Amino acid sequence: MPRSRTNSSPVSELAIELDRDDGEALHRQVEVSIRERIRSGALPAGIALPPTRALAAELRVTRGVVVEAYAQLVAEGYLTSRGGGYTHVSPTATVAPAATAPPPPTRSAAADPIVDFGYGRANLAAFPRAAWLRSVRRVLTETPDERLGYLDGRGAIELRTALAAYLNRVRGTNATAETIVITNGYAQAVSLLLGVLAAEGGATVAVEDPSASDDARPIADALGMKVVGVPVGDDGVRVDALADLDADALILTPSHQWPTGGVLSPAARAEVLAWSQRTGALVLEDDYDAEYRYDRAPIGAIQGLGPDRVAYAGTASKTLAPGFRLGWIVLPPRLVQPFAEAKLLADRGSPILDQLTFADFLSRGEFDRHLRRMRPIYRSRRDALLAALAEHLPELEPAGIAAGLHLVAWLPDDLDEATVIAAAAREGVAVAGVSPYRLSPAPRGGLVFGYSNLEERQIADGVERLARAIAGGP
Ligand SMILES: Cc1ncc(COP(=O)(O)O)c(C=O)c1O
Structure with a gap:
């Protein structure tokens, strides 16, 4: 039920278009237009319509035209009018079925x-929230009006400056605000970048195999670029496969x-750079x-x-x-201008208040503080997952555990990935497989465990359920 707005102030405009050459009386046109809006739900129950004098002035008609239209709609039950007050859309006004709010999605137990x-x-x-709110308040209080105007395609200078300092310090990048x-x-970064490369004549994009399937690949497809996979080994992309890579x-x-x-x-990173220098391709x-x-030395960005x-x-x-x-x-200097133009064309720039708030949050050290608080939480969740896997599913082989918010556990040869996932779902556990992210099939199945949003006891429960599902067979 829409909340009654009977006490609210009236809507100020109705944007009714009158056709003075139509031959139809003007009050009829006003009436039809308001009736249709009520029926479609555009004017919800309880909303107050503009006073007749105001609407007449807006439509440049005599007040009598509006009075007559309102009176007809009151007679039909679409509007209610109490002497001296505003005219409202009746709480019982009919709304066309298509315009009613969709029912909340229902999810089956299996989902x-x-x-x-x-x-x-x-x-x-x-x-x-509290630290973010402090930054929002500061930004809203201190930002001069002119900063609320249209933006350039690169983003707020405050955020670019704060990010350059942060990334150079923490990730070893070579970045400037420029x-x-x-x-x-x-x-959006990958989408715009591929667009810029395609406009320059780029035709082939290489991605890791396996890799995320919902960003670069469909974008490259849409741009008519060819996608090729480069195999991944235990230590990331296999640089020996770069020798013949043409992308x-x-x-x-x-x-x-x-x-x-x-x-x-580090040696493989150097090989990636050497490949890029040799071929002129962008990484x-x-x-x-x-x-x-968690338990490895920091590794700086290749950039x-x-x-x-x-x-x-x-x-x-x-x-x-x-x-x-x-x-x-962070872009090679020659790509900054075309990329910023593409960004401006795509959406006229990212919302300024969010950018300024994040700049404030970063430069006051709140981002570092937040990360310092989160790391031990995620680490203990990861540890809980590893301990539960070691206890209940020792035949699975966890990998990629030293960082991030997820890990992969490889399955032994006798366990089929799809079968395990289906059995897990029957035990109430949702877990993804590695196969959907592959470009070419591989014999070994694996499960992707995200653990960042689960507490330790949920993790233990999930792994026990999974172990039961696997023990139960197909
Ligand atoms: C491989 C990879 N890259 C990037 C992202 C982040 O994407 P976005 O910044 O568009 O949310 C994700 C998110 O899950 C990811 O899995």
Whole structure:
């Protein structure tokens, strides 16, 4: 039920279009237009219509025209009018079925797992609301009016400056405010970058195999670019496969391969750069979860070693919230201008208040504080997962455990990935397989466990259920 707005002030405009050459009386046209809006739900029950004098002035008709239209609709029950007050849409006005609010989605029991190891479910309950609110307040109080106007395509200078300092310090990038562009997350960064490369004549994009299947690949397809896979080994992309690789861009997750978790060694990083220098191809470094590193030494971004050859993309999706749609890309200088133009064309720039708030949050050290608070939480969740797997499913082989918010557990040869996932679902456990992310089939199955949004006891329960599901057979 729409909330009654009987006491609210009237809507100020109705944007009714009158056709003075139509021959139909003007009061009839006003009446028909309002009736249709009530029926479609555009004018909800309880809403107050403009006073007759105001609407008449807006439509440039005599007041009598509006009075007559309202009177007819009152007579039909669409409007209610009490002497002296506003005319309202009647609480019982008929609304066409198509315009009613859709019923809330109902989910079957099978779609509601008891334990969901779904990847990408950041710990939204841990969002630093109080600190963020302080930054919002400061920004709203201090931002001069003129900063609320249209933006340039690169993003707020405050955020680009704060990010350059942060990324150079924490990720070893070689970034300046001039080489950073703010995006709506990684998804937009990769989309715009591939668009720029395609416009320059780029025809082939290389991606890791396996890799995420919902960003670069469909975008490249839509741009008419060919997608080729480069195999991934235990330590990230297999650089021996680069020898014959002919591509305009290579998209990598070198700090924590997605999904298998391998880390590209310093020697392999150097080989990637050498390949890029030899072929003239661009490397896109997707540094999606580098902030979370547990028991390994920090590994700097490849971009820091080759800022002319590498574009570095980061996101707030894993550290703050995916719904923010806030990301950044550090570009080789020659690509900044075309990329910023593409960004401006795509959406006229990311929302300024979010950018300024994040800049404040970063430069006051709140982001570092938030990460310091989150790391031990995620580490103990990962440890709980590893302990439960070791106890209940020792035949699974965890990989990529040293960083991030997920891990892969490889299945033994006698366990089929799809069968295990289906059995797990019957025990109330949602877990994804590695196969959907592959470009070419591989014999070994694996499960992707996201653990960031589950408490330790839920993790233990989920693994016990999974073990029961596997023991139960197909
Ligand atoms: C491999 C990879 N890159 C990047 C991202 C972040 O994407 P976005 O910033 O568009 O939310 C994700 C999110 O899950 C991811 O899995």
